[in-house]
Amino acid sequence: MQDLDGFCDDFGANAIExxxxxxWVAAAFSAVxxxxxxxxxxxxxxxxxxxxxxAETVREACRNYLQIVGPFYAFYGVSLCLYFASQGAGRVLWPVIASVLRVVVIVMGCIAVAREPGATAAQFFWVIAAALAAQGLMTGAAIRLGAWRVGLAP
Incomplete structure (x- = not known):
């Protein structure tokens, strides 16, 4: 597999594909x-x-968090890898927007959950999981739809 330096060389040498x-290979590896x-x-x-x-209450909260959010780490792996690859391509706008989206989803989602009477920690953890998925999907979609091609000659 090619390292990031080789990735940058490919974009610099117009070996865009x-x-x-x-x-994408690196993003798939990161997701796995x-x-x-x-x-x-x-x-x-x-x-x-x-x-x-x-402390058993802390252990229980940790277990609950990991059981809910852990499977969504794959989305974070994709978004982080594509962010670094986007640096090599000189096109970080959409991965940064996706990171901001993650924060917005967490803040707004947690505000909504906090307003619910009887809100549970699990509900907050699901908000975090949804935010990771949103970030990964938005980053992947932006790259797939051409974020790395903006401003490049055909």
């Missing part, structure tokens, strides 16, 4: 790797939660 391929880590901690959250505290 090769640069796209390298970026982050998804495996997230899936593992979602399936076995106590292995992680028990490392840091003896």
């Amino acid at each position: 090769r640069g796209h391929l390298a970026g 790797l982050c998804g495996l880590v997230g899936g593992a901690v979602a399936l076995f959250p106590s292995l992680w939660a028990n490392l840091f505290t003896q």
Whole structure:
């Protein structure tokens, strides 16, 4: 697999399709790797939660968070990888907008959940999971729809 330096070279040498391929292969690898880590901690959250505290309420919150949000780490892996690849392509606008979207979803979603009587921690965790998915999907869609091609000669 090509490193980021090679990715930058491809875009700099107008090997645009090769640069796209390298970026998407790396994003897929990141999704799989982050998804495996997230899936593992979602399936076995106590292995992680028990490392840091003896307080059972904290452990329970940690387990609950990991079980809900862990599977969504794959989306974060895609967005982070495509953000770094976008730096190499010199086109970071859409990945940055997607990161801002993640923050907006978290803030607005948590405000909405906090206004609900009897809101649970799990509801907040689902907001975080949705925000990770939104960021990953928006970043991927922007790249797929041509964010790396803006301003390049055909």
